[in-house]
Amino acid sequence: TIFYEDDADMSILNEKTIAIIGYGNQGRAQALNMQDSGVEDIIVGNRSDDSRKQAREDGFEDYDIAEAAERADIIFLLIPDEVAPGIYQEEIEPGLEAGNTVNFASGYNITYDFIEPTADLDTIMVAPRMIGDLVRELYEEGDGAPSMIAVNQDYSGNAQETALALSKAIGSTRSGVIEGTFEMETKIDLLTEQALIPLFFNAIAAKYEIEREAGIPGEVILLEQYLSQEMAHIFEVMGTDGFIGQLPLHSQTSQYGQMSRAEAYNREEMKSYMRERLREIETGSFAREWTNEQQAGYPMLNRLYKEFGDTEMIQKEQETIEKLGLGDE
Ligand code: NDP
Structure with a gap:
């Protein structure tokens, strides 16, 4: 309802x-x-x-x-x-x-x-x-x-x-x-955070890595990816017009490329990853892990911040943000 x-x-x-x-x-x-x-x-x-x-x-x-x-x-x-x-x-x-x-x-x-x-x-x-x-x-x-x-x-x-x-x-x-229900809210919230965002992050990182291998400069990749905010705009239009509704904003080459490659992609592996996350949420094992982490004073969270910050992509991202003065807007 x-x-x-x-x-x-x-x-x-x-x-x-x-x-x-x-x-x-x-x-x-x-x-x-x-x-x-x-x-x-x-x-x-x-x-x-x-x-x-x-x-x-x-x-x-x-x-x-x-x-x-x-x-x-x-x-x-x-x-x-x-x-x-x-x-x-x-x-x-x-x-x-x-x-x-x-x-x-x-x-x-x-x-x-x-x-x-x-x-x-x-x-x-x-x-x-x-x-x-x-x-x-x-x-x-x-x-x-x-x-x-x-x-x-x-x-x-x-x-x-x-x-x-x-x-x-x-x-x-x-x-x-x-x-x-309370359970439904917990599930969709945690699954977005633990299943969708990690895949999204890894997709961006994987694309960054193969484009670097192909000799493309980091800042060029990151601007295309999200620093130009083009992607943010696409998501915004998706929120009002839907996935199909936003396609006409792109060239026909883009429309064909997006749909044909999306259709060919085998998402079974992705789904089994997501089912594992869902299981951890349903059994409460994630919640227990997170409670233990808090009680221990956040050692893992601190390590994760440090490790993510040390990657080439994130360092390049910070450099590009500074160089272009993006954070000042
Ligand atoms: P915030 O981090 O903005 O809340 C901070 C508030 O909690 C401040 O008033 C702070 O007080 C107080 N606070 C923090 N730590 C303590 C403490 N140890 N003892 C007493 N008070 C404390 O939280 P949000 O507004 O982001 O989230 C609140 C709720 O809303 C959560 O249940 C969250 O899941 C939910 N929610 C959040 C959304 C979001 O986008 N952020 C979206 C939808 C729901 P002080 O000012 O003194 O520091």
């Missing part, structure tokens, strides 16, 4: 205090959008003074996380997934009352039972499919970021109505709200 403006009624939010826990990327964008949508009682709970000051300047009352959670009827959990379980248990849960709503922006912590809400709560998800800056920017343009909503616990009997009302308040029903 896809929901639009007429499917949501914000009056269910009347008389409710909404606490934004974590005034970061999503927190600030969603709070400002709801404020502009006419939601009256929004407060912010944040750890640091800097973000609290920003919240105050934006017109919200600011509190420590525990106090904001205690004051609110609806709690938006908009802190990083890695820290959310600890903060939830220590600072949020003690202040919750029966009938309160906890609104997640990702499925991760519920899917893997890292957060286990008591049964007397509504637990819902409104997960924008967009980074925070764009959640705000699109809203200001009169549009909205699409979201996936889900209901995990429906203590009040109104959990879905609340999720829809919140989606409307942040602008998502303007473009469409898809109904899913």
Whole structure:
């Protein structure tokens, strides 16, 4: 099911205090959008003074996380997934009352039972499919970021109505709200990150390597690949016109080349790689690995940053960005 403006009624939010826990990327964008949508009682709970000051300047009352959670009827959990379980248990849960709503922006912590809400709560998800800056920017343009909503616990009997009302308040029903589940959100999110992006990265790196072998300068390859932003533009048009719809932007030589070679490509190997990633996500083995990594102080993540940074392609990329002043725009 896809929901639009007429499917949501914000009056269910009347008389409710909404606490934004974590005034970061999503927190600030969603709070400002709801404020502009006419939601009256929004407060912010944040750890640091800097973000609290920003919240105050934006017109919200600011509190420590525990106090904001205690004051609110609806709690938006908009802190990083890695820290959310600890903060939830220590600072949020003690202040919750029966009938309160906890609104997640990702499925991760519920899917893997890292957060286990008591049964007397509504637990819902409104997960924008967009980074925070764009959640705000699109809203200001009169549009909205699409979201996936889900209901995990429906203590009040109104959990879905609340999720829809919140989606409307942040602008998502303007473009469409898809109904899913916490598990579904976790799967598509992690699979994009762990199956699609690694293949995409390796495809770019492989092309770079064979073109270097053919004597083509690194900066020429990288400009063609993504530094010119031509690729970003193609993806943008794909988002509005679809894959076939964007083909006429290219020459006929290009159209023939793209489709004939895509058809001939055997994607079975790719699929079996992706199925392995899906299995790690479904069994929770990735989540366990990532928890262990956090507890160990991120040794692998630090090594990966260093190793990726040391490759010729990435060094050439940084050089080209600097030479052409691309980052200054
Ligand atoms: P951010 O990294 O922007 O969130 C930072 C916020 O969390 C800040 O308010 C920060 O406080 C607070 N925070 C960070 N660490 C701690 C801590 N140890 N204790 C208390 N507060 C802390 O997160 P996002 O907005 O990116 O993500 C929030 C949620 O939204 C996540 O569930 C994420 O999965 C989801 N989401 C994110 C999207 C994205 O594109 N980024 C898209 C859709 C969903 P301070 O200001 O004091 O540093």
